[in-house]
Amino acid sequence: MRIATWNVNSLKVRLPRVEEFLGYANVDVLCIQETKLSDKAFPHLTFQELGYESVHNGQGQWNGVAILSRVGIADVQYGFGEGIEDPYAGDARLISAKCGDLTAVSVYVPNGRTVPSEFYDRKLLWFQRLREWLDRNFTPSDSVAVMGDYNVVPEDRDVWNAAAMEGSTHITPDERAAVHALCDWGMVDTFRKIHLDDDGLYSYWDYRAGDFHQHRGMRIDLVLATKPIADAVTYAVVDRNARKGTQPSDHAPVIVDYS
C-alpha cells in the first residue's frame, strides 16, 4: 500500500498539479488538506476518471479535507461527530474513511497563529479532542493512519532554524507534547521511522522570500500510524518536485509505503 498526504492550498488552483501527481505517484490513498472548496464544488468526477473514489469535508473559503482512494471508501466520518466538542466548530478539519483494511484520517490541525493567543489555546485543545476521538473510535491494534498538516514541528531538526522560531507557534513544547500524546496513545511518526538520522527533510516552505530555494522549511506534514501499519512501513519520501514548477502549493506531498 502506498499512502500520501498533501496540503494543496486550494484544490481549485491546484487541481492540475494533483492530477499530475496522481498520474505518476501511484498512490492507493491520498489525504488532502486545505481544499478551500464547498462540497458541491469538489471535483469527484475528475478523480473518478483517474480511478479514485473521493470523499470531502468542505466549508468553502477556508480549510476543507478530503480522501481519495483506489482501494475503496467506506464508513466515512466528518469531523469529531456527536459527543466531542470541537474547539474550532464549523471548520472542516477532519475526515476519515475505511480504505481497504486501512482507516485513513485526513487532518488539518489549526495553525494557532501566535503564542500566546486564544487561537493557540484552542489548537492545543483540538489536539486533545483528536486523541479523544481516536480513543472513542479505534484501538492502537487497529490499522489507522492519521495523515495531514499538523502545524507542529516535532523536533528542532525538523525546521531550518529552530533558534529563530523560539517562542513562536509550531515548535513550542506544548505543541510537541500534543503530538507526543498521540504517540503515547499508539501512533508512530512513520516518516521519522524510516529517516532516523536524516535532518533537514521538510514538507512545507513559505512562499515568501524564496524559502524553498533557500532550503528554509519545516516538516509539519506527518503520517502518524498505529503499530500494525508502522511496523510494515518500507519507504517514506517527500515529493519535493511537487513544490517546484508552475503554481506549486507551499507544501509537498509526503508518501509512505507499507507492505
Added chain:
DNA sequence: ATGGTAGCCCTGCTA
C-alpha cells in the same frame, strides 16, 4: 529588512 507571496472574497484576512 518585523518584510516577503499566495489564495480566498468580508480587497482585509489567513497562512
